[in-house]
Amino acid sequence: MSGKAQSLAAGALSLLFLGVFLAIWHIATAPKAQVQAPADEYAKLLGKGAKKSAGLPTPEQLAEAALTHLKDPLYDRGSNDKGIGIQLAHSLARVGAGYALAILFAVPFGFLIGMSPILYRALNPFIQLMKPISPLAWMPIALYTIKDSSISGVFVIFICSVWPMLINTAFGVASVRRDWLDVTRTLEVKPLRKAFAVILPAAAPTIVTGMRISIGIAWLVIVAAEMLVGGTGIGYFVWNEWNNLNLTNVIFAILVIGVVGMILDFLIGRLQAAVTYVE
């Protein structure tokens, strides 16, 4: 089977899976019987007969909700009711800020650690201890010390994305092939030039792999952090709709989160492809 035919087949199979999934979803959530018009006052108070947002939506209901949100993504009806586009922008801004800070810290610092075997070993226990801590566990301390919930969110993103980058940078730098370093020594290359012209390109694929892991984690964490802190962002959107037990909107938000996460991963993936080299 040629490559083209294979990817065609894979695409068709993907569509088939999607179709089966939608069909099962449709059958599972189809309304059992037509709801009777409210017979008495009690039923009316329970909202029988009226449109009630209880339970899992059908695919059609979800599509309808998605359309309403996507038609008007930038509305602003007060501080607690903003369109999905504005919420996404808030989340992306927080992730962007925390992630950028993490890069600024982790890459140079990881470089230093990677170049010095002693430092590497000395700091390793601390890094190993900090790495598995859930970033959300930092939230109370962040709120108490930073005294600003929005910046606390950025801090949480920073702290969760810094470790994979730090470890990967240090590892990448430490495992640059010895022969290349020996060559720089023979040619008496200045340290700075050695760092930028030899070590950085050599370690780049490992560093970018760390960045790719980090962006995934950051996007996972921002939703949880915003559910915790509230105010704005896609996580707040999920929380607000959860309050109203509106699963249709929650599922819509989940889809949006998935799509955005995929795009972020794709972007760093492109960067990764650009710096990868074949020895």
Added chain:
Amino acid sequence: MSHDLDERRILERAVLRALLPRDERRRTFLRAVGASTAGAALASLFPFGALTAMAQEKAKPEKPELKIGFIPITCATPLIMADPLGFYREQGLKVSLIKTAGWALIRDKMLNKEHDASHFLSPMPLAISMGLGSAQQPMRVMSVQNINGQAITLHVKHKDRRDPREWKGFRFAVPFDYSMHNFLLRYYVAEHGLDPDTDIQIRVTPPPEMVANLRAGNIDGYLGPDPFNQRAVYDEVGFIHLLSKELWNGHPCCAFGTSEAFIKENPNTFAALFRAVLTAARMAREPRNRPLIAKVISPPNYLNQPETVVEQVLTGKFADGLGNVKNVPDRADFDPFPWHSMAVWILTQMKRWGYVQGDVSYKQIAEQVFLVTDAKKYMAELEMKAPASSYAKVKILGKEFDPGQPEQYLASFAIKKAV
């Protein structure tokens, strides 16, 4: 107080100048009758009290743009409705109401000064002022937001277990440790012979998450704020076991407050806020306004709830989850008066359950935190009736509480945390 007097003197002088524009004559007049007599004579002609109030009203708020935190529950009705109905604007304030994810965050954002004023559970300002469960910072209660309006909701599977004596091992949710919900639930089960610390489990859960947890079976019930009791009925996962007014009719629940520092730095803003929230409370007390209020506070920007649920809570005509339609007009009410006796009761319960140890100067703390004098002043301006004394005996589940004898009251309970 002296501030008021100064203002009044300035006003008197202005009026006198208007009456006797020529300096010479005015001086002769003042010398002849004396300044205070002149003031009294003028007072009989002019409503100085009202004028002073108007002058204060015009005093520009030092900080017109405010952030106020709230939890999306009907307890916050006055402070929420004041936004869409324009009561803040009327006072020259531009308020952003910030929906907040839980009570711990409400506390932290007040301590951080991220919020200027806030919706509180009424025990919270007492606890924060005492440094319980947080860094100590003096907080003040301007008004009680609501009275009654809470309920014990149980999962539908417990329809036949209405006697609290059968609740051993139940898992309950309350919104926060320092909440009336926690203290009322503890009181209720203890009156029925259960020790709330050992016989049942009490978990802190943000109100909006209670229904989801009840549905999932994580909890057997909760003493929680509305609309989440009614929402459990609406979603057919729970039923209303009892309304909190059946425990203590007229109990406080939430409060509106700010920090002492904010009041000191922004006295005019404080006055404007006070008036806005009291105006809202005055309107909310009228039963005929309740359907309209339900309409304005239900949208996604505020409670994000079906209007019928909120309306059932506010009008008191509701489905109880057991097939009955009940009519309890005072299911929820919005008497803003911050009774000192309420604060003393809260403190007795904090001590009873071990949240505070040692001697508690009940009266002193109550009078520091609950701003009765200010409440009386601004209520009088709006022609709302305030009681003369801020202490009153109340009956809770038939047992009398005398705010003058807190220690005796505490000693009368068989079930309490052994210290």
